[in-house]
Amino acid sequence: MKMQNNLPLVSILIPVFNREQYISETIQSAISQTYSNIEIVIVDNNSTDNTWQIMKDCSLKDARVKIFRNKQNVGPVRNWLRCIEEARGQYGKILWSDDLIATDFIEKSILMFEEHNEIAFVFSKAEIFSVNTKRNRTVFNFGKTGIYKSSEYIDGILLYDGLLPVSPGCAIFRINDLRENLLEQIPNTINSDFSMHAIGNDLLLFLLTANRYNSFGFVNETLSFFREHSSSITISSPKAKLIVMYEISKIYFISQHRNNRPYIRKFSATLLLKWILFIRNNDLGISEINSLFPCGMWHGINYLFFLAYAAKKALQKIKTFVF
Numbered sequence: 001m002k003m004q005n006n007l008p009l010v011s012i013l014i015p016v017f018n019r020e021q022y023i024s025e026t027i028q029s030a031i032s033q034t035y036s037n038i039e040i041v042i043v044d045n046n047s048t049d050n051t052w053q054i055m056k057d058c059s060l061k062d063a064r065v066k067i068f069r070n071k072q073n074v075g076p077v078r079n080w081l082r083c084i085e086e087a088r089g090q091y092g093k094i095l096w097s098d099d100l101i102a103t104d105f106i107e108k109s110i111l112m113f114e115e116h117n118e119i120a121f122v123f124s125k126a127e128i129f130s131v132n133t134k135r136n137r138t139v140f141n142f143g144k145t146g147i148y149k150s151s152e153y154i155d156g157i158l159l160y161d162g163l164l165p166v167s168p169g170c171a172i173f174r175i176n177d178l179r180e181n182l183l184e185q186i187p188n189t190i191n192s193d194f195s196m197h198a199i200g201n202d203l204l205l206f207l208l209t210a211n212r213y214n215s216f217g218f219v220n221e222t223l224s225f226f227r228e229h230s231s232s233i234t235i236s237s238p239k240a241k242l243i244v245m246y247e248i249s250k251i252y253f254i255s256q257h258r259n260n261r262p263y264i265r266k267f268s269a270t271l272l273l274k275w276i277l278f279i280r281n282n283d284l285g286i287s288e289i290n291s292l293f294p295c296g297m298w299h300g301i302n303y304l305f306f307l308a309y310a311a312k313k314a315l316q317k318i319k320t321f322v323f
Contacts, residue, residue: 010038010106011089011175015079016097017045020054023097027058030095035106041086044069045079076198077184084178093172100225109172112217116147120213123171124223131229138222140165145220150210158250158267166203166246170224173209181208188248189291199242200249207253240282243274251293261299269306
């Protein structure tokens with residue numbers, strides 16, 4: 001990219017806790033960006049392994065690496081927020097401490113931001129790779145590189161389970177939007193502490209930011225790499241819990257920004273199928289589907305939409321087995 005001195009500062013944000021196995025490689029993927037106007041903000045959530053020492057060694061080798069350490073473990077979401085608090089860039093890219101990004105991730109995503117200054121965020125395709133197997137898979141193959149309406153993200157997530165990210169690990173945002181839209185807590189009916197399990201806050205960041213803008217950007221290249229291992233949140237958390245927490249974050253967004261009877265009934269149809277398949281026999285103390293909704297928000301289910309949604313999911317499952 002030419003004339004980089006005229007381009008904005010980008011903060012690569014790495015919250016970390018006990019990742020001595022992976023943190024050095026993650027930091028190196030940030031340092032290796034072709035876009036040079038970056039700072040790398042790493043906040044250690046009071047790790048008990050060698051993570052902090054590795055961070056110190058990296059910071060001595062590259063002045064762009066800025067390291068911080070919490071005096072005590074504050075939970076994952078508060079650690080994310082500490083990263084954002086310490087950032088000085090115009091844009092922020094959250095990089096999980098066990099993941100990687102391509103060398104040109106920042107360059108290609110910032111170019112899209114600079115050419116289209118009214119987009120909410122930019123995300124890319126991602127590759128999920130396992131430390132135990134060689135079976136890698138590509139996700140978020142959304143379409144051609146370009147600009148899309150924000151409604152395609154919002155409705156895609158809420159009503160259609162589209163090929164869309166829920167984690168900011170493959171995306172980049174404005175710092176101001178990260179500060180305003182990454183919530184520490186999400187109001188809910190089951191007394192769940194979202195600051196501590198960090199499931200749903202990430203999706204809500206996307207939804208709230210998309211709702212503020214007319215469009216978002218997508219780069220049809222694999223620029224993000226998610227490491228799959230036994231201690232990652234998506235692997236270590238029970239499936240029912242993952243689904244419930246993400247559905248609660250959707251319900252909160254709908255209550256604030258799509259609170260009309262027809263929309264809620266369609267969303268409830270998608271939730272019903274997940275309830276039948278995954279949630280019904282849960283250990284979260286949830287006995288009825290409508291108990292996930294705030295008082296007065298439950299309006300029943302659009303069963304025609306449910307049938308169409310169930311048929312679509314079944315067809316997707318068949319294609320997976322056939323191809």
